[in-house]
Amino acid sequence: MKTLLAAPDKFRGSASAPEVAAAIAAAAEAAGWACVRLPLADGGEGTLDAFGGPNRSTRVTGPLGTPVDAPWRMGDDGVAVVESARASGLELAGGAEGNDPVAATSRGTGELVAAALAEGARRVIVSLGGSATTDGGFDTVEVLEAFAPFDGRDGRAEVLVACDVRTPFREAAVVFGPQKGATPEQVVELTARLDRLASVYQRRYGVDLATIPGSGAAGGLGGGLAALGARLVPGFELIxxxxxxxxxxxxxxxxxxxxxxxxAESFNGKVVGGVLDRAAAHGVPALVVAGAVEADVAGRATAVSLLQEFGSDAAWGDPLGCIERATTAWLRKEEEARV
Structure with missing residues (x-):
């Protein structure tokens, strides 16, 4: 029996990566193929799903100071997975319209990491994406300073930070502030705060954030964790x-x-580009199913646009059914090509 690997990212706003993998698997099994489901993420929202979903929940400080119940995961291997979006996310703040971009705090993310450490985690993976904050990670640093450094040496826990951007620390407000509701004046204020924090982190911990790509992720939360000895790594590679x-x-x-x-961004450290590169290295034929396919990348992969193939109503109303149908059609062509 032939084996199909289902290795998708989420369809933002439509379906989680596990749901997409299940639709691909249904097509495979109907065609007589075995299927291995391997939902993936690149370090943003969906990272918990890629590791099997949450199995813990901790009440922490939300982005605007009110308590939230934040899900996270602890594995039998002592590896914990925390999504900053679940504790300090923009959606929790009511989107850009409801957010206070200057006051928004990352403290809840620090409290989730602390909860994982209290349960005995030896490695904590923190995904950065979808945050409401531009506090440079300072509130997280306050929570976690006593546990650091997070370098895995001498019996200490290791913290790995999954990033899907390479934004420098001081540019976090300029790049991400507007989408979090910051006005031009607030972007200037937040940038000045980040500059002050960079000096504080270098003086206190001896870490120069200017040399660390991705330290501006999640409004500088990546930089705050790096100051405590955490290692920032490309999210797709880690996951x-x-x-x-x-x-x-x-x-x-x-x-x-x-x-x-x-x-074009799909080929810049994201799930789809990474899977295609690895598949090519292993000589494995690959299909991309996507809600939409931009014209300038259509020739870079064998891809099906659900909008183009099935129309807007079906693509938005039943994306999982469309994914299953697209996979079925491609598997049929693959079988015919092998005959």
């Missing part, structure tokens, strides 16, 4: 390694990946 992508590809006859929109 795909933990999930065992290369091992899964070695035993796969084909792979289907996907995301909501296939564009």
């Amino acid at each position: 795909s390694s933990q999930a065992g992508l290369d091992a899964a590809l070695r035993s796969a006859d084909a792979v289907v990946t996907g995301e909501g929109k296939l564009d």
Whole structure:
């Protein structure tokens, strides 16, 4: 029996990565293929899902100071997974319209990491994406300073920060502030605060954030964690390694990946581009299913646009059904090509 690997990202606003993987698996199984489900993420929202979903919840300080019950995950191997969006996320603040971009705090993310450490985590993976904050991680640093450094040495826990951007620390407000509701005047104020914090972190911990790509992620939360000895790593590389992508590809006859929109950024450290690169290295044919496919990248992969193939009503109303149908059609072509 041939084996299909289902290794998608989420379809933002439509379906989680596990749901997309299940739709791909349904098509595979109907066609007589075995299927290995390997939902993935690149370090933003969806990271918890890629590791199997939450199995813990802790009440922490939300982005605007009110308590929130934040889900997270602790594995039997002592690896904990925390999404900053679940504790300090923009959605929790009511979106850009409801957010206070100057006062928004990352404290809840620090409290989640502290909860994981209290349960005995030896490694904590923190995903950065979808945050409401531009506090440079200072409120998280206040919570976690006593536990640091997070370098995994001498019996200490290791903290790995999954980033999907390379934004420098001082540019966090300029790049992300407006989408969090910051006015031009507030962006200037927040940038000045980040500059002050960079000096504080260098003086207090000896860490020069100017040399650390991605330290501006989540409004500088990446930089705050780096100041405490955490290691910032590309999100896709970290998550795909933990999930065992290369091992899964070695035993796969084909792979289907996907995301909501296939564009140039898809090939810049994101799930789809990473899966395609790994599949090519293993000589495994690959299909991309996407809600939409930008014209300038259509030739870079074998891809199906759900909007183009099935129309707007079906693509938005039943994306999982469309993904299943697109996968079925491609598997049929693959079978015909092998005959």
